[in-house]
Amino acid sequence: MDAPVNKGNSGGPSFNVRGEVIGVNTVIYSPSGGSVGVAFDVPAETVSLVVRQLRDKGYVSRGWVGVYLQEITPGIADAMNLKSTRGALVAQLDEGPAAKQGVEPGDVITLVNDHELKNPRDFARTVAAITPGTVINLRLLRNTREMSIGVMVGEAPRAPEVSREKQPEPRERTELGLTTAPARLVSGAGDTGVVILEIRPGSGAPDGRLQVGDIILAIGGQPVVASADIDRMVNEARAQSRRTILVRIKRSGAMNFVAVPVT
Known part of the structure; x- marks a missing residue:
């Protein structure tokens, strides 16, 4: 929900017209750095659940x-x-x-x-x-x-986020305007998939939200082992008159799917 709150008042309760607490204010909405009179809060039922668990167990279980x-x-x-x-x-x-x-x-x-x-x-x-x-x-x-x-x-367990830097080495160009290399040949990228080293300006890849450093693991459910696999799968999609392909990537340790245009 949102509620009008003056700058500096974050953290207090939000009340309805009957004086009942319906939430706890958190942050203001500030597109320009100043207050525009709108803030966001945590719903009262969520706060009640958290407080009860902290009292009973000393931690929040989700x-x-x-x-x-x-x-x-x-x-x-x-x-x-x-x-x-x-x-x-x-x-x-x-x-x-x-x-x-x-x-x-x-x-x-x-x-x-x-x-x-x-x-x-x-x-x-x-x-x-x-x-x-x-x-x-x-x-x-x-x-x-x-x-x-x-x-x-x-x-829910508590787990640290994993982040790694990728250092490019061998390079091959693909149909999508990507320059890639097998992950096993790129320092710190692991053993699976291919790493995007460059994206050619004007190619369709940026529209699909691929980024330099992404590791391409699969396309359309088929594993990608070498850069040639990308070209083969892209050409298969074009032969089937498909407009997009579903690419599974690994970015900063997390897996995601990205739709990439092939026309």
Whole structure:
């Protein structure tokens, strides 16, 4: 929600007209550095849950199933033959409850129990509020086929983020206007996929949000081992008159899917 709050008043409670606390103010909306009279707050029910857990256990316990999700853009929906951008795309999995029950990268989660998901944030809020040990039903799409998987919610662990620098060495040019090299030949990039070293200006790749340093792991569900694999898969997509391809990448240790135009 949003509420008018004067600069310097962040952190206090928000009340409704009956004097009931409905939230706790956090930060102001400030596009220019000054106050425009709008602030954001944490809903009262969320604050109540956090306070209760801190009193009872000394820490906050949140539901967790071990999935890393991303938004479904129109381009990704087109590449995956989806009818809608609603739901959450599984980009990566930890060794957690979801992976153990068969959830896979590329799955699109559409419902948690009877709750229809709008986006990844909706999934995160829904699962975080579920008590660890509860079994939930995930409805998902896999290659446009509907299926359901039961998952027992775990307790969210604390894990450090991983970041690494990539030093380019050998170079090959590809159909997408990329200069790439096998990851195993690039310092610090690991053993899987190919690393983007350069993106030619004017190519279609920037429109697909690929970046220098990304590691391309797969295209259309097929693993990419060498730069030649990119050309082969791009040409196959063009032969099938496809407008976009779905590229799975690794960026700063996290997996994501990117829709890249091929026309």
